[in-house]
Amino acid sequence: MSKNMIIAIDGPAGSGKSTSAKLVAQKLNYLYIDTGAMYRAITYLAMRRECLNEIEKVIEIAEKTNITLKFENGITLVFADGEDVTEAIRSINVNKNVSFVSKIKEVRAALVKKQQEMGQVTGGVVMEGRDIGTVVFPDADIKIFLTATIDRRAERRAKEYEAGGTHVSFDEVKNNLLNRDIIDSSRKESPLKQAEDATVVDTSKVSIAEQVELILDIVKKKNKTK
Ligand code: DC
Numbered sequence: 511m512s513k514n515m516i517i518a519i520d521g522p523a524g525s526g527k528s529t530s531a532k533l534v535a536q537k538l539n540y541l542y543i544d545t546g547a548m549y550r551a552i553t554y555l556a557m558r559r560e561c562l563n564e565i566e567k568v569i570e571i572a573e574k575t576n577i578t579l580k581f582e583n584g585i586t587l588v589f590a591d592g593e594d595v596t597e598a599i600r601s602i603n604v605n606k607n608v609s610f611v612s613k614i615k616e617v618r619a620a621l622v623k624k625q626q627e628m629g630q631v632t633g634g635v636v637m638e639g640r641d642i643g644t645v646v647f648p649d650a651d652i653k654i655f656l657t658a659t660i661d662r663r664a665e666r667r668a669k670e671y672e673a674g675g676t677h678v679s680f681d682e683v684k685n686n687l688l689n690r691d692i693i694d695s696s697r698k699e700s701p702l703k704q705a706e707d708a709t710v711v712d713t714s715k716v717s718i719a720e721q722v723e724l725i726l727d728i729v730k731k732k733n734k735t736k
Contacts, residue, residue: 515540515634516649517729518642521656522694522702523687524663526713527638530656530721532584535636537726543628544586545639545646546608548577548621550599551590553611562607565614572617577624602671602678605686609693612640618699622646640694643705652732653708654725662714663687 517540519531528544535542552572553562561567580587588596598604611617618641625646629635637646643653658666664684671678694702704710709728713721 515651516629516647517634517636517652517654517725518647518650518705518708519636519638519654519656519725520640520642520644520702520704520708521654522640522658522663522691524667525656525658526666526718526721527656529718530713530725531636531638532581533718533722534725534729535581537722538634538636538729540634540636541628541631542581542586543579543625543635543637545621545625545637545642547579547586547588547599548624549612549617550604550608551575551577551588551595552617552621553604553608554595554599554601555590556611557603557607562610568611568614569616569620572614572620577621579628600674602676602682602686605690609690609697613693613697613699615699622700640702641700643708644703645700648705652729653705654728655704655708655710656721657710657712658714660684660687660691 517534519527521527532542552568552575555571555575556562556568559567575590578589587594588599622645625637629637629647639646643650664680664687667687668678668680668683671683711721711724
């Protein structure tokens with residue numbers, strides 16, 4: 511196995527990326543990196559400073575804030591200059607604004623640079639996001655693109671909110687996902703799209719355990735051909 515095996519998992523919100531990427535990383539004893547959390551952290555800070563509409567300030571936040579991720583007990587803890595923003599970045603208001611922030615070219619450049627640095631660890635990395643296989647690590651050893659129907663994705667997200675103690679209606683979740691899909695896929699800078707050499711896994715009808723197995727099978731096959 512290569513020293514720096516990188517597994518890129520991309521796909522839209524609710525496709526099962528985070529859940530399966532975490533489990534794949536745990537099974538392989540790889541580092542798990544949730545890049546969406548980084549875009550969320552910048553969005554949250556810009557909202558808190560009430561400067562979302564001042565692009566220069568948002569860029570400055572992305573360039574100057576030290577975002578660190580720590581994976582503990584199945585949860586990605588997110589710190590912005592040492593402050594724990596883990597919970598704050600998952601709010602529905604952050605959901606509503608994060609696609610806008612992640613369209614900004616300079617914000618992407620700053621975060622992609624950090625992600626590339628984070629990937630330079632000995633061992634292996636499972637990195638999930640929207641542009642990992644296309645932009646962050648175009649030479650990733652394995653590229654997976656997860657898809658699922660919009661209803662299935664909205665159902666999963668609504669359940670996650672419910673589990674976290676917040677009730678958000680199915681329609682609200684679905685509309686938010688549809689809006690984010692449109693912005694994330696049509697933006698000029700590294701849009702959400704499948705890398706040509708990615709393996710597509712449709713998660714609409716498979717359980718989490720099956721998704722994980724499918725991904726681990728792809729990893730096994732790849733290692734055999736090395
Ligand atoms: O995976 P997530 O839902 O937490 O991501 C939040 C937003 O961040 C998503 O709507 C698009 C953006 N994002 C991105 O543009 N590029 C990435 N690599 C990861 C996330």
